[in-house]
Amino acid sequence: MTDSEQNSSTTAPVVACQGVQRIYQQDTVPVYALRGADLTINAGEFVSLAGPSGSGKSTLLNVIGGLDGFDAGSVVVGGVDLGGLNAAELAEMRLRNVGFVFQAYNLIPVLTARENVEFILQLQGTPNQERRERADAALQRLGLGDLGDRRPGELSGGQQQRVAIARAIVTEPVLLLADEPTANLDSKTTEELLGLLRDLNPQQGMTIVTATHDPIVMGYTSRQVAMLDGEIHQDSASAD
Amino acid sequence: MIRLAWRNLQRNAARTWLTAGGIGFSVLLVSFAMSLQSGSYEIMIDAATRYFTGHAQISEKSYIDQPRLDRTLQNVQALQTELSAIEGLTVFPRVQAFAVVSMEEKSLGGMVVGVDFDAERQHLDIYDNVIEGDVPRQADQAMIGVSMARNLGAAVGDELVVLGSGKQGAVAAAIFVISGIVETGQTALDRTLVFAPIGGVAEAFYLHDEAHMLLLMVDDLSQLNAIAAQIEPLLSERLTLQTWQQLMPLIEQSIEMDKAGGYLFFSLLLILVTFAVVNTFVMVLYERTREFGLFMALGMRPWQVIGQVQFEALLLSSLGVALGLGLSYPLISYLTSVGIPLDQMGGEEAIQQMQMGAMDRIYPKATLTSLATAPLVMMIGTQLAALVSTVRVRGINPVTALRAE
Ligand SMILES: Nc1ncnc2c1ncn2[C@@H]1O[C@H](COP(=O)(O)OP(=O)(O)O)[C@@H](O)[C@H]1O
Numbered sequence: 270m271t272d273s274e275q276n277s278s279t280t281a282p283v284v285a286c287q288g289v290q291r292i293y294q295q296d297t298v299p300v301y302a303l304r305g306a307d308l309t310i311n312a313g314e315f316v317s318l319a320g321p322s323g324s325g326k327s328t329l330l331n332v333i334g335g336l337d338g339f340d341a342g343s344v345v346v347g348g349v350d351l352g353g354l355n356a357a358e359l360a361e362m363r364l365r366n367v368g369f370v371f372q373a374y375n376l377i378p379v380l381t382a383r384e385n386v387e388f389i390l391q392l393q394g395t396p397n398q399e400r401r402e403r404a405d406a407a408l409q410r411l412g413l414g415d416l417g418d419r420r421p422g423e424l425s426g427g428q429q430q431r432v433a434i435a436r437a438i439v440t441e442p443v444l445l446l447a448d449e450p451t452a453n454l455d456s457k458t459t460e461e462l463l464g465l466l467r468d469l470n471p472q473q474g475m476t477i478v479t480a481t482h483d484p485i486v487m488g489y490t491s492r493q494v495a496m497l498d499g500e501i502h503q504d505s506a507s508a509d
Numbered sequence: 510m511i512r513l514a515w516r517n518l519q520r521n522a523a524r525t526w527l528t529a530g531g532i533g534f535s536v537l538l539v540s541f542a543m544s545l546q547s548g549s550y551e552i553m554i555d556a557a558t559r560y561f562t563g564h565a566q567i568s569e570k571s572y573i574d575q576p577r578l579d580r581t582l583q584n585v586q587a588l589q590t591e592l593s594a595i596e597g598l599t600v601f602p603r604v605q606a607f608a609v610v611s612m613e614e615k616s617l618g619g620m621v622v623g624v625d626f627d628a629e630r631q632h633l634d635i636y637d638n639v640i641e642g643d644v645p646r647q648a649d650q651a652m653i654g655v656s657m658a659r660n661l662g663a664a665v666g667d668e669l670v671v672l673g674s675g676k677q678g679a680v681a682a683a684i685f686v687i688s689g690i691v692e693t694g695q696t697a698l699d700r701t702l703v704f705a706p707i708g709g710v711a712e713a714f715y716l717h718d719e720a721h722m723l724l725l726m727v728d729d730l731s732q733l734n735a736i737a738a739q740i741e742p743l744l745s746e747r748l749t750l751q752t753w754q755q756l757m758p759l760i761e762q763s764i765e766m767d768k769a770g771g772y773l774f775f776s777l778l779l780i781l782v783t784f785a786v787v788n789t790f791v792m793v794l795y796e797r798t799r800e801f802g803l804f805m806a807l808g809m810r811p812w813q814v815i816g817q818v819q820f821e822a823l824l825l826s827s828l829g830v831a832l833g834l835g836l837s838y839p840l841i842s843y844l845t846s847v848g849i850p851l852d853q854m855g856g857e858e859a860i861q862q863m864q865m866g867a868m869d870r871i872y873p874k875a876t877l878t879s880l881a882t883a884p885l886v887m888m889i890g891t892q893l894a895a896l897v898s899t900v901r902v903r904g905i906n907p908v909t910a911l912r913a914e
């Protein structure tokens with residue numbers, strides 16, 4: 270990133286969606302996953318995206334993260350209009366600017382926790398020594414200092430999800446997107462995890478958006494957005 | 510990346526070993542069979558050339574089509590001296606003449622061959638087949654084929670009169686005492702050959718420092734072409750050098766046929782194994798669609814995913830090749846030193862067909878081709894197999910791949 274981009278990202282919103290539509294074709298029947306979603310998120314916000322299943326939370330996160338395309342409207346992330354990027358540029362953007370955390374932890378089973386975290390740095394071309402240091406630091410931050418040599422199968426669900434978060438933040442992305450990260454965790458683990466996420470937020474100025482059904486999760490976030498039928502239904506930031 | 514590839518192979522260890530085993534087995538089989546083939550060709554060529562014909566012959570060009578007495582090499586001594594400077598080469602002169610061979614009232618057409626017995630005995634096997642008496646030791650002695658002896662009613666010690674036309678139409682006549690009888694097993698030879706010392710034959714047919722051919726034997730057959738190239742410039746316009754391939758085209762043809770048959774079989778085997786490898790990688794893609802989707806969600810490009818799988822393929826085939834060569838090389842080396850008895854392979858008939866007593870064992874020969882062909886084909890095959898099965902990662906949509914639970 271250039272200096273000017275970095276400056277603009279502190280003043281301009283990190284995410285600006287306008288009239289975003291995403292239409293899936295299912296057996297020739299169009300399914301409207303997003304039907305004109307408007308959402309602006311500023312730097313440093315910790316946003317929860319709530320709503321019933323099928324309301325379009327995942328689709329919106331994927332569109333913002335450059336993982337999925339969209340059919341109408343505009344999506345600007347970190348000052349870059351995603352509508353103008355090709356597949357390679359989107360992949361590059363995901364690699365550099367966005368951290369993803371999925372519901373199913375999605376770690377690489379054959380790699381240890383540390384190797385999973387290092388993997389993404391390796392894709393970025395970070396040299397060996399630095400890679401290891403940064404991976405260890407990220408694991409440390411998430412309280413996994415001792416577990417770096419374990420494989421995902423040897424970790425609990427909560428620990429695996431923390432590894433996934435470590436992997437997502439190790440590249441110091443502008444934006445961390447989490448899709449129901451606590452859906453498979455019990456309430457105690459959920460609270461631990463959210464505590465960690467919330468701490469990341471002011472420390473790094475990292476902007477976090479998490480999809481969830483869970484009121485506990487919403488309680489931890491600084492802003493609550495509710496979705497319904499592919500649209501933004503309620504937003505605590507614009508609430509009366 | 511190497512680590513990831515290696516761990517992924519370990520993930521499904523049974524399949525990895527099965528696939529690597531398949532590659533290894535085909536490498537073992539093909540490299541062994543090819544070594545055996547090249548060993549058997551070597552023996553076949555060696556046995557055939559060592560019998561009577563030699564590895565190569567130098568003669569007058571027109572003598573090849575019409576072996577007339579006057580079509581000789583001149584200044585043989587000088588040429589022989591020149592050739593003797595070449596490393597790993599032995600040269601024998603021969604003279605040959607058609608003649609009427611008679612004993613008492615009986616007469617037959619025959620071919621009188623004048624040879625240097627002391628020299629030829631050391632290199633050629635025909636002299637091992639003397640069934641009665643011995644090779645000639647004196648200028649007036651001769652050895653004849655067993656059928657000729659029977660037809661003439663001749664035995665060792667009998668006198669033989671040889672009548673022919675010498676150079677410039679002069680009558681050539683000589684008397685030889687039969688010192689031995691030889692049985693080559695080839696009727697044409699056994700019926701017509703009269704071996705006598707070259708000096709005596711040359712004198713009888715008025716040949717001075719002349720020969721009809723120079724027989725060449727090399728120490729290492731694989732050097733034959735190189736040596737032939739060295740000889741070529743020493744020969745005058747009128748002379749030509751023929752290697753065993755030209756002298757015995759049937760042997761060369763049968764080797765080529767056998768090779769072609771072998772290649773067909775080897776190709777089939779290798780193609781079959783390659784299909785098994787394709788299957789392995791189709792399974793890999795199927796099982797790991799989600800993982801590949803994750804890779805791409807994290808920002809990996811499809812070609813990087815393909816590269817990763819290519820790496821796994823390389824490790825897999827290297828493992829297989831190491832396995833195959835690890836088994837076949839020691840086996841070939843061992844059998845190269847002890848040989849495989851032919852009678853255990855039903856080779857009796859083959860021995861008879863080739864009229865050779867010396868070939869009772871076959872020695873496989875490891876050559877670069879025999880050892881490297883199968884590994885090379887398998888490695889390239891595995892990479893291609895992995896490639897054709899993984900190009901489809903380009904069609905993986907990370908969103909749907911990750912959604913599928
Ligand atoms: N790949 C797809 N093909 C067809 N329909 C899809 C696809 N992905 C999502 N949908 C549909 O889009 C709508 C929104 O889905 P999603 O964004 O996953 O909702 P949420 O995450 O809020 O549960 C749903 O009706 C879902 O069935």
Ligand SMILES: [Mg+2]
Nearest residue numbers: 326327328448
């Ligand atoms: Mg969802």
